[in-house]
Amino acid sequence: AADRQSVRVDRMLLGIGRVDAQNVIPMIADATAPAIRPVDVVLVDVPCTGTGTFRRHPDARWRLKISDFAVMGAMQRSILRAAAAVVKPGGLLVYSTCSLEPEENDAQVDAFLAANSDFTLEPPPTGTVPASVLDNGRLRVLPQLHAVDGAFAARLRRSVS
Known part of the structure; x- marks a missing residue:
């Protein structure tokens, strides 16, 4: 697990414990240049606009700028591309955000899959998540429906060959 900010790594340690x-x-570490050997599973919880957390942080909506979407989008693409490079054949890459925005979620995953034919979208195993949060094989949690922060995740499986 990597983050460029030591305070976040410290928080990670608490969660891991x-x-x-x-x-x-x-x-x-910098997620755009992972210094690890190929692994079976990579979870990338990319930096995002955090629109899924407005329920708890309503003031954040006033700090968000339209230009943030382009900046975050470029960073998300870079991190996703770098993470994919360290996924073993047959391995799993999970892309995750706390955003509700299509350009940070579906658009990123769709563009990645279009550019990386060795990866396919893989729905979560049956019974592991409630059907109410599944949308076309992707996990989508909506604050207005589920009474929690919004979130998105997609499982991307690398082909064996």
């Missing part, structure tokens, strides 16, 4: 995760190595 709380769930007793044994196979996570937190580090301060």
Whole structure:
């Protein structure tokens, strides 16, 4: 697990300890240039506009600028591309945001899949998430429907060959 900010890595350590995760190595690093060998699973919770958290942070909507979408989009594409490079054949890449915006979610995943034919969208295994949060094989949590922060995730499986 990597973040460029040490304070976030410290928070990660607390979370890792709380769930007793044994196979996570937190580090301060740039996600656009991962310095790890190929792995079976990569979770990228990319920086985003955070529109899914407006329920808890209503003031954040006044800080958001239209230009933030282009900046975040470029960063998200870069991180997703870099993360894909370290996924082993047959491995899994999970793309995640706390945004409700299509340009940060579906558009990023669709563009990635169009450019990377060795990856396919893979719905979560049956029974692992409620059907109410599934949308065309992607996880979509909406504050107005689920009474929690909004979120998005897509599982992208790399082909074996």
